[in-house]
Amino acid sequence: MNFFFHIDKGNRSSATAAAVGSILLWCTSGVCFTSGARLLGPMVYLTLMTGTGVITVVLLQFFRRRPLENLLRLPFRVIVIGFWGVAFYTVILAFAFGTAPEQAIGQVNLLNYLWPVWIVLLSSLLIREKIRLLPMAAGVLLGFSGIVTARGWSDLLRMPEAPVPLALALLGGFLWACYSVLLRRWRIPEEQGGTAFHFTLCAIMAAAVAVFRGEWQNLPPVGAEALFWVLFGGIGPVGLAYHWWEIGVKRGNVPLISTLAYFIPIGSTLLISLLFRESMGPGLIPGSVLIAAGAWLAGRSVSS
Numbered sequence: 001m002n003f004f005f006h007i008d009k010g011n012r013s014s015a016t017a018a019a020v021g022s023i024l025l026w027c028t029s030g031v032c033f034t035s036g037a038r039l040l041g042p043m044v045y046l047t048l049m050t051g052t053g054v055i056t057v058v059l060l061q062f063f064r065r066r067p068l069e070n071l072l073r074l075p076f077r078v079i080v081i082g083f084w085g086v087a088f089y090t091v092i093l094a095f096a097f098g099t100a101p102e103q104a105i106g107q108v109n110l111l112n113y114l115w116p117v118w119i120v121l122l123s124s125l126l127i128r129e130k131i132r133l134l135p136m137a138a139g140v141l142l143g144f145s146g147i148v149t150a151r152g153w154s155d156l157l158r159m160p161e162a163p164v165p166l167a168l169a170l171l172g173g174f175l176w177a178c179y180s181v182l183l184r185r186w187r188i189p190e191e192q193g194g195t196a197f198h199f200t201l202c203a204i205m206a207a208a209v210a211v212f213r214g215e216w217q218n219l220p221p222v223g224a225e226a227l228f229w230v231l232f233g234g235i236g237p238v239g240l241a242y243h244w245w246e247i248g249v250k251r252g253n254v255p256l257i258s259t260l261a262y263f264i265p266i267g268s269t270l271l272i273s274l275l276f277r278e279s280m281g282p283g284l285i286p287g288s289v290l291i292a293a294g295a296w297l298a299g300r301s302v303s304s
Contacts, residue, residue, distance in 0.1 A: 012252055019248020019257040022241040027267035030109040031275055032233035033097035039226040042098025043210035044219055045233075046091065050203040052234020053242075057196040060243055071196040077186065079197070085179020086198035086242070091205050092168040100165035105279040106272055107160075110150050110287055111169035113265040116258065116295035117143040118177030127185050139298025143291050146265075150287025184249055195242045255299070262295040 036045030061068055074082075093112055100108045117140055124131045151160075160166055210216050222230075248257050269288040273280040 015247050015250075015252035016256060017252075018244035019252050020260060022243075022245040022248065023257075023261055023264055024267075025236045025241040027264055027271060028232075029093075029237045030097060030105065030112075030268050031271050032229055032237055033094045034105055034272070034276060036226070036229040036233060037094070037098030039229065040219065040222065041210065041213070041215035042094050043091075043206045043213060044215045045098070045226075045230065046094040046206040047203050047210060048230045049233040050090065050199045050206065050238055052230055053238025054196050054199050054203065056235050056239025057199070057243055060239070061196075074197060075186075078183075081179050081182050082198040083201060085175050085182075086195070087202040087205060089172045089175040089179070090199070090202045090238075091209065093172040094206070095209075096165035096168040096172070099162070101162055102276055102278040103281065104160065104162055104165065105276055106269055106281065106284040107147075107150055108165050108169040109268055109272055110147060110265055110284075110291055111166055112173045112176075113268065113288075113291060114143060114147070114170070114295075115173040115177040115180075116262050116264075117291075117298055118174050119181055119258070120295070120298040122177055122181040123184075126181050135300050136298050139294045139296070139300070141294070142297060143294030146287040146290030146292075146294060148287075149283045149290055150281065152281065152283050180245075180249055183246065184254075187250065195246065199238060199242075258299045259296060262292045262299065265291045265295075 032049070033042070033045070036042075036049060039045070040048070058068065058071065061071055096108050096112075097105065120131075120136060121140065124136070207216075248254075265288040266285075269284055273284065
């Protein structure tokens with residue numbers, strides 16, 4: 001239990017382990033958003049899921065014996081980037097998963113998980129890391145070729161049946177990468193990462209969108225399955241994962257974390273394919289492998 005509530009921010013190994021835990025939990029995010037949306041509606045589910053996540057973060061802060069007011073005492077720039085990189089990002093991603101046709105869920109997932117590629121590109125610009133251009137360019141091209149493979153060459157020039165969820169997923173991955181890179185550049189302490197604050201904003205926005213969409217008025221009874229996805233999604237991918245990720249990217253072994261993060265597209269795609277069979281197109285798994293390989297290659301372009 002001690003690992004859940006206390007991670008020594010000066011211990012690089014424990015910070016790295018925290019990030020690995022977040023990666024494993026994030027492999028389930030697409031399944032959570034999709035399953036919850038089908039049971040409760042995308043925005044109602046997100047409201048309940050992020051509300052549970054906020055409670056989890058508050059409990060983490062309490063058991064670590066940190067002042068609860070630190071969750072709200074944030075630098076202005078963290079408030080701004082967190083609004084876009086956490087709150088708005090999560091709303092549009094949940095909407096994308098919840099409104100995409102089942103056969104497009106895998107593509108939504110892969111577009112979102114281009115964020116490791118975005119992180120490498122943004123790190124070269126914002127953190128001023130030395131990079132080797134050829135491996136980075138090759139990795140980026142390989143990553144985007146994974147999207148083309150997942151989409152299918154025959155359908156590449158044809159307008160998708162539901163373009164909005166795909167566009168939102170692509171935008172979301174970019175916003176999350178910006179948030180991660182800027183946190184590291186500014187060396188923001190994990191207690192000022194703003195997870196609870198920004199997910200509170202996320203829950204409020206999701207609740208408002210749910211009202212506009214009529215989801216609250218048509219809410220079905222909340223059964224055991226829906227309750228499971230609310231609790232699992234809130235405690236895991238929201239509550240623990242974001243908290244652990246912020247610790248990892250600021251204090252851990254970032255090259256190792258980045259390398260492992262590249263395999264999220266494969267793990268999450270496998271889970272989606274198992275639970276949502278119609279999403280399993282012939283190019284989906286090969287596309288996820290190409291994205292992971294491209295992100296890894298781009299990550300290798302950063303000079304030691």
